[in-house]
Amino acid sequence: MQMKPAVIIAGLLPFIVLGGMIYLFVGGALPLSQQSTPPSPEIWIERVTLNPHEFVLGVRNTGAVEVTIAQAFVNDFSTAASVRPSNVLPRLATATVTIQYDWISGEPYTLTLLTSEGVRFSRSIDVATESPKPNLETFGRLGLLGTYAGVIPVLLGLLWLPFLRQVSSQWLDFFLALTAGILIFLGVEAFGEAIKTASVLPAVFRGIPFVAMVGIGAFLALALVAEKTMGSPGAAAYGGASHNRSSLVLAYMIAVGIGLHNLGEGLAIGGALALGELALGYFLVLGFTIHNVTEGVAIVTPIAHTRIPIFQLATIGLIGGLPTVLGTWIGGFNPSDLASIAFLAIGGGAIFQVVYSILDWMHHESGGRLLDSFKVGGVMAGLLFMYLTGLLIPA
């Protein structure tokens, strides 16, 4: 596209004026830019890794001014620490603080960094336990837990396919609506979890808008990708494409949405194990195993009357289940809160996109008639079922 110089200037003019205004403000020409008291320093201890005889802290300057980390404490013990690359952190810069300390397994600790102004920033560890190292053994162990929590239950859920093939179309609508109910529950849960974590982020990250940005982005991206690659299931049904194709598209989309959601569940399991909450980690696995059987049902319901090869069915199942394993790894090897929130919001956005697709598909399949007792009952049953099985998962 060729642009006329006049157009370019017109586009740049506001920026030029803005630059001038900023210069006036910062340059001190106006009687309001200089404050006598500088803003308070603020640092955020993003993550803590426990190695034998040492704590490793990931630190970020989340305040408005440069921060110098001057001293370190373990509980109320003043101790030496090494800081990489420097103990002077410009705005948003990060540093790694290593504290040699003979910590005691199973005991709680509070790690504190003191700025040169004497302001304290702390992070607590409820139960000290060695952080998992990325090696074959821990990968295997975390992977197995992820398999239990995500892959096995989803594949088990697929075993309802022969049953679903036998039910009437009204009852199939019920099960599809049940799927929508299940997904709505999972989506709300994902956003709830994301917002809960986002609200403890330092203010500079604007946690709640960040969740909205990532969630809406995931929703739109998934919708666009589905549209470009497979066509929307609703439109496919409406446009008279084969029922096989539109139902298969929907099954894949449900699997992708559930898969992204299960990534978040994996993060929760891996994170609990990394923080030494072994009991919580194992209960999470057990709870998710039961909870996630329904996800398999959700995936196969649209293809109840579609003939598909067994390997394709397995592929769809694995798309839904395998991300749990990936999430367990990421969570187990200590991600930042920001990454966890992003994964949860992606999962939430994807789930709601899938809910939209299911409703779109059902709307066209039923000739525009969405509100009947089977469909409404299905959604309600899905929500209730998830709520009840959710009671098995420790919060």
Add this chain to the structure above:
Amino acid sequence: MSAGANSQVVISPHGKLGSSLDPDSFLTKFEYGRVTALPNGTIMREFTLIALDKTIEIAPGVFFSAWTFNGTVPGPTIRATEGDKVHIIFYNHGSHMHTIHLHGVHPSEVDGVQPLVNPGGRFDYTFTAGPFGLFLYHCHAPPLTVHISKGLYGAFIIDPSGGRPLAREMVMVMNGYDTDFDKENEFYTVNGIAFYYMHHPVKIKLGESVRVYLLNMLEFDLINSFHLHANIFRLYRTGTNLTSYEITDIVTLSQAERAILEFTYDYPGSYMFHAHQTEFADLGWVGLFEVTS
């Protein structure tokens, strides 16, 4: 990443310090004032104390916005003999109202509760020193906790007219710093800098008689203590009696209490002294005597 990515900085409670405080010199520095003899033969000692806002380095890299007498925390150790006339000229060059309140016997007008001295103002405190003992001075402007915890205090020694037996004398003022103003101390020190005498041991001679003037100026924590390793000391509480003492290796003092300690080391080597509230020791109130022959 740049080449700097492999760089590393060690932060340590025993690290390098700036020069805002000098606990080495403070330890054995006694201010006797400008001495004149009055017509009746009485000795007159004139001191100048100036309240100053000053940022001091209280642990390596940690800077505390202190209120000081003459620019240091603790303030100078002032010393007179029982019966001397003491004249303290106080200038307030700080940003808040301050006073000087001395412990000891004196008239109400110079008790340092009233008047509050405005920034830029002056007040003269004149009285006769007595009785002998180990006392202190501090700002008495309200709120007291703020004015004391920010650093406005020092030791005030009144010697008995006959003096005390010859000894190597030193002052130790135990204090703390609440750097984040949450009414809890981040650091505990003796003579102003956390851990200072761990890396600058106090040197004493084998068999030498040592006398420590010990003050507790701690705020927020009710008590503080001094424990001497591998030795025992004669304890003269408040220093107001020359003959009766206790023999012990630990003394516990509440806020603003004082004691005089006397001891001698019989073996050469390095010996710790520290608060036996061990959490205070972990946060800076710990030091070393280095005994050489």
